[in-house]
Amino acid sequence: MNETAPIISATDVHKTYRMGRVRVPVLKGVSLGIAPGEWVAVLGASGSGKSTLLHLLGGLDRPDKTDKKNGSARIEFEGRALGRMSRGELDRYRATRIGFVFQFYHLLPELRVLENVTVGAMVRHGRLGYTRHRKEIVNRASGLLEAFGLGHRLRHRPGELSGGERQRVAIARALINEPRVLLADEPTGNLDRATGESILDAIDDLRERLGLTIIMVTHDQHVAERAERVIRLEDGVIAANNAPPKKNILRT
């Protein structure tokens, strides 16, 4: 762990899904702390609970209620417990502090590329705020898209873009509100190596320039290599929490 106070931390977090009478425990006491500006890769087998962890950290879902077993369980953002936040506060937390990027892009198919990016700002600001900052927001959105090499596709619909282009639009959308933390769920999982690399370059660049904290779920060792730290989920707990595997390790 870093010496600096973590921007986001989880302590003994449990998550159990219920399907009828069957209880599916997924996370069984996950603890981690992530420093501001850090790039962390989350590795783990399929079904190990990586997406679940991201959803919990992003305030999209809540962990299991605390009981005797996990009395001190909580997720904190800059020292504030998400569990103490009201629904409205959680909504604002997602709108202002967090940017989500998903494996399958999740763009709104009816909106054009530019609108898909500005919609994040619309959700955040509401009608009045958006109208007031409209120019600024549109400029930032087109700036981001430009930086991702999509400056000439602003008026296209997602259906007319390639996978890599779509994912870049999704990243631009996640960044439109200048979040502190980017939660990326296999952002390159559906892309070829070269495209994936270019996207990772873009993210890395942003991290350096904006001091963005990045938590990125991946299956891919090559992707994990680029992170400063790798967290491995196994059996619902963190099995390894260390520096990224070096290339020589990979070859073995």
Added chain:
Amino acid sequence: MYQALLTRKYLTTKIMPLLAIAAVTLSVATVLVTWSVMGGFLNTLLTSGRSMIGDVSIYWPNVGFPYYDELCERLEKDPRIKAACPIIESFGVIALPDDQVHGVMVKGIDGTRFARVTDYERTLWWRPLDRPMPKDTDRVDPRLGTDKGYFAGEDWAARLEAGLTLTEPDGSAAAVPGIELSGWNIRLPSGVYIPGAPQRPGRDGKARGINLFLPDGEITLHLMPLDKTGRGVEMVTRTVPVANEFHSGIYEADSQVVFVRFDLVQRMLNMDEAERIERPESPFVFNPKTGRLEEAHTEVIGVDPARATTVLVRAADGVPVHSEEDIEAFRGVCESIYAEFAADHAGEVPGSGSILVRSWRDMNRTMISAVEKETGLVLFVFGLVCFTTVFLVLAIFWSMVSEKTKDIGILRALGGSTAGITWLWLRYGGAVGAVGSGLGLLAAWIVVRNINEIHQWLGDNLGLVIWDPSVYYFFKIPSDMDWQKAVVVVAAGVGTCLFGAALPALRAGLMDPVRALRFE
């Protein structure tokens, strides 16, 4: 903000909302057309119901009451009253030239005065016509002028004048029966009457076809005068030329009423001014001078004034008489004027407590209550349509929410709140309702405005006759849009959509965002 953007996008890029809009458009248009046309139809019916009876009638049946002209003058002095006129109503029997005998309602009228109180002049059928009736495509109407056959060179203006004055060119009093009364007029599908009758039994029991124009003939009128005690005395019979025929649109009137010039009816019924005479006890008296029995002289001891059974009153233009309250107020005016009149003629005319003062609404009660029932029925159907549309919209929105589950998850991940997402879908429902209702209103307006043309087209091309003027007695389907109703229906259309969208919207808002994102 994103709600507005997405509403617009969803509306313009999806098929589903178009289906919902179409459903709303159809419902709104159907209800509006039905309601407007039905309302217009009932209104026309009510207006025709008023056309022959004025606004208020002051009525004392059988022997009638005297000084009616003075009463009319008193009434007409009031600025709220446009005109008043006396009439005599009595049952009678007529015989037609083909020996048909009918029991009828005889109304003695002074045509020109009667026309100021009622729409009498407008109802006279045989008159000059410069344009064919709306559905008379074959121009078979003889009133349009023809140079061949029976009506070659007919002077329709003179006919109209004769009908209005109930006077033949030679000055004799004439009659104007309803157009359906004689059975000598054939009503064409276009609503036009032409003279000519089906075969009917003659007096000898053999079938006869009559092809005669009644206004060129005469009728025999039998009336039963009453004595002062109201008992019938001997029938009085006169042969009266027919001047014209009237068509009010109310079948009962058109088949049962005969107008006859006022003075003739008055004389036949012994209601004209008469000397009051005193007969001695025995018809013969002994004359002491001559020593013989001589015929006794009757002595004139006074004058019995002329009488009428009814005075009809028409409200001045601008005095409202349509609604129940308005007509009641106006009836009160007439009643109080009669009360003054009765006070000045105490003992000679019926007291103000016993005279019958009735409004046009009183006299058309059955029809009005039918009208009100019809309106209730329309509203019931309207409710049913709304109900159906609610479910339709609900079903469509439910499936649209399902289809858009992923979008909902994304928006939640971007920070959208439960309320925000609910509002998105409610707003969307409202937009569908507004667009659908707007289009429905437009469609209804176009249909209602052109309903007669559309109907004509249907008849010409598909042989479809929904509105048969020979059934409904109007030539045109009323084609006025009632904007008050339009506002109600459009509001109901939007409300229906909001209502139908409410449940799916709530479902969308309450959706678990993580599940929504995992949705495939």
